[in-house]
Amino acid sequence: MTDIMDQLTRLGVVKGTLSLRPKQPAKKTAYLDALQKTFPNGFIVENEYGPVFNNQVRMRLDNPHGLIDLRTSLEPNSLYCHITGFTDLNKSQLLAMDIETSGLSAEASAFVFMIGMGYFSDEEYIVDQLILSDLSAEKAFLRQIEITYAKFASLLTYNGRSFDQPMILNRVRFHRLPLRGFDIPNLDLLHVVRRFWKQDLPNCRLATVEKEILHVERGEEEVPGFMAPELYRAFLDSGDAESLRGVAYHNQIDVISLSAFLLHLNQVTREYNPESENNQRFQRMENVMNIRRMLSSPDPVDVEAFCTSNTFLNTNRRRIAEQLRVKGHLLESIRVLESLYEEGDCLAAEKLSLIYEQDQKDFDRALHWLMRSLELLDADATIGFWSRKGKMERLQKRLRSLNQKKDKENEQRQ
Incomplete structure (x- = not known):
């Protein structure tokens, strides 16, 4: 019997299972290696379900995020609460917390492949960005999210109640995991923005909040969120994680912006005083009512009041210009848009081009303003590469159309 056991031992057979550790499949290891190569500052964490890649990003608090000083204290008052x-x-x-998914519908088997979870430490803002190496690692991925949640008292999201959290919980139920740590209070900032900033913004997307309120400038590596599923599939097909670099950057900025906006909201409420003439938010609320009264009045409109950024947001000024145009006050509308253009607003130049094309039938001036819009767009550092590319293509298409109209008009005159 001893001889048989000796032979089995030499062959690598051991008694029992405690000392056995299953080897990671070669393909799974290759995906993790690819992530490590693309994100060299990342590392692998392990839980009872397996390894998870964490592309951790650390940012010093003395580096502002747009206009927001991340060192600002959070001191809730009654209005804030x-x-x-x-x-x-x-x-x-x-x-x-913010997620990137393979699709928009949990019912269609969409899943989370990246989650950014950001928090403050003493001197840094840290984003733990978990990236799903492949679908076989999803249980470990979900478990690591739960482990991170357990360290905090509250969750901060943007549309997280309706999308992010339900998407995560759907995958937990799909795998029938015994995870109970996802029931954490969730402050969804989308509802706050809709309630208090909707009148001041063209839409309530987080990217709009970033640009119009926080004044965040995204880098060239930025890719639009809608491209994330395609880029993740490219990673799975090729095993090259370079396709995820822009997605990771997009996710990181989203997460930091959530915390920055919360600090901004706290600052606004601390400074709020309806009786103070310096309270910008109160003034904007009053200004919206004044705009409506002025535009509905039969009296001449004092257009110069809308030609300064000290009183109105650019979004409101563009809206005012459009309302003046609809009411037939073209000269006043043009004056407001020209004042915006002088401050570097490329959308104002585009709207001026439309007025001269559609209302004045002046194709030369329409072309002039369209070219000015293209120049400002090309120089705008706040727009990511893909957003700029899409807008450029749209404006260049208009440019070709305008040139054709001008040529046709010249032929008719001859």
Whole structure:
């Protein structure tokens, strides 16, 4: 019997299973290696379900995010608590979260392949960005999310109640995992923006909040969120994680912006005083009512009041110009848009081009303003590569159309 056991031992056979550790499949290891190569500052964490890649990003708090100083303290007052619905928010106990998914419908088997979870430490803002190496690692991926959630008291999201959290929980149920750590209070900032900023913004997307309120400038590596599923599939097909670099950057900025906007909201509510002439938010609320009264009045419109950024947001000024145009006050509309253009607003130049093309039938001036819009767009550092590319293509298409109309008009004159 001893001889047989000796032979089995020499062959590598061991008694029992405790010492056995299953080897990772070669393909799974290759995906992890690819992520490590693309994100050299990342590392692999392990839980009972397996390894997970964490592309951790650290940002010093003395580096502002747009106009927001991340060192700003979080000191909730009664108005802040009323707006957010939270009475005991603690800066160090808040976890900002945003996900990237393979699709928009959990019912269509979409899944989360990247999640950014951001939080404040003493001197840094840290984003733990988990990336799903392949679908076989999804259980470990979900478990690591739960482990991170457990360290914090509150969750900070943007449309997280309706999309992010349900998407995650759907995958937890799909795998029948015994995970109970996802029931965490969720402050969804989308509802706050809709309630208090909707009148001031063209839409309530997080990217719009970033640009119009936080003044965040995204880098060239930025890719639009709608491209994320295609780029993740490219990673799975090729095993090359370079396709995820722009997606990771997009996700990181989204997460940091959530925390930055919360600090901005806190600052606004702390400074709020309806009786103070310096309160910008109160003034904007009053200005919206004044705009409506002025535009509905039969009296001449004092257009110069709309030609300064000190009183109105650019979004409101563009809206005012459009309302003046609809009411037939073309000269006043042009004056407002020209004042916006002088401040570097490329959308104003595009709208001027439309007025001269559609209302004045002046194709030379329409071309002039369209070219000015293209120049400003090309120089705008706040727009990511893909967004700029899409807008450029749209404006260049208009440019070709305008040139054709001008040529046709010249032929008719001859």
